[in-house]
Amino acid sequence: MHESHDAPADTATLVPDEDAPPRKPFNARGSFVSRCPECRLPRLNCLCPYRVTAESRVRFWLLTHPLEHYKPTNTGRLIGDILPDTQVFTWYRTEPDPRLLALLDDARFAPFIIFPDDQADYAERVVGPDAVEEALAASRIPVFLLLDGTWRQARRIFRRSPYLDRLPVLPLKTRRLSRYRLRKAASSEHLCTAEVAVELLRLSGDLDASGALDDYFEVFNESYASSRRHHQIEAPTAAMRRLLARR
Ligand SMILES: [Zn+2]
Numbered sequence: 001m002h003e004s005h006d007a008p009a010d011t012a013t014l015v016p017d018e019d020a021p022p023r024k025p026f027n028a029r030g031s032f033v034s035r036c037p038e039c040r041l042p043r044l045n046c047l048c049p050y051r052v053t054a055e056s057r058v059r060f061w062l063l064t065h066p067l068e069h070y071k072p073t074n075t076g077r078l079i080g081d082i083l084p085d086t087q088v089f090t091w092y093r094t095e096p097d098p099r100l101l102a103l104l105d106d107a108r109f110a111p112f113i114i115f116p117d118d119q120a121d122y123a124e125r126v127v128g129p130d131a132v133e134e135a136l137a138a139s140r141i142p143v144f145l146l147l148d149g150t151w152r153q154a155r156r157i158f159r160r161s162p163y164l165d166r167l168p169v170l171p172l173k174t175r176r177l178s179r180y181r182l183r184k185a186a187s188s189e190h191l192c193t194a195e196v197a198v199e200l201l202r203l204s205g206d207l208d209a210s211g212a213l214d215d216y217f218e219v220f221n222e223s224y225a226s227s228r229r230h231h232q233i234e235a236p237t238a239a240m241r242r243l244l245a246r247r
Helices: 009-014 076-082 098-104 120-125 130-137 151-159 193-203 207-228 238-246
Strands: 059-064 087-090 109-114 141-148
Touching: 059 076, 059 098, 059 193, 076 087, 076 141, 076 193, 076 207, 087 098, 098 109, 109 130, 130 141, 141 151, 141 193, 193 207, 207 238
Parallel strands: 059 087, 059 141, 109 141
Antiparallel strands: none
């Protein structure tokens, strides 16, 4: 949810067309790099050999800002590689995805929106980790709804999606510092989307899945950063070796 941290939410109205669907594919730094069509990383250090799957008691649904889909540095997509039950929805301000609305009404699932508890106006919706345990005890599948975009985009999604207003809000409390190196962050205390998922899996006791996603994120991060320096990783890192051993 916090891929980068460009501005506080209250300046969002200064950018009226931010939510418009992109008119052309992402075209910025790195556009002319030769990329793997599968993982979209530069071919120099492709991520595909390290892709593994894991099982978890919880699920993730991503509500992804349209501008985020085209960015190869998006880490939300890593979650679906490791956990195939992950669902990804594109957020549009004017029309919610009917598939998401149907899932939100499905009694098998207990969805939680992952968001900070720093504003008073939704304090009554804030729950703690025990609510996840209660859902499991009631034989419901806890689902973590992640708002995937910049910090400002995530705030916008949260504030402008009335169909999310009834969901409990689960703030993620962690001391982990971000290792994400591909975008500038205002603070190392802001985790990127994949790191948030790693911590939520740990919180829900899915330690194997948490470890696999953590390693996969680390390999993604290292591989991408190395390719930007035109450096090919020769010897597998510890995270690479752990992932290869799972295959
Ligand atoms: Zn690849």
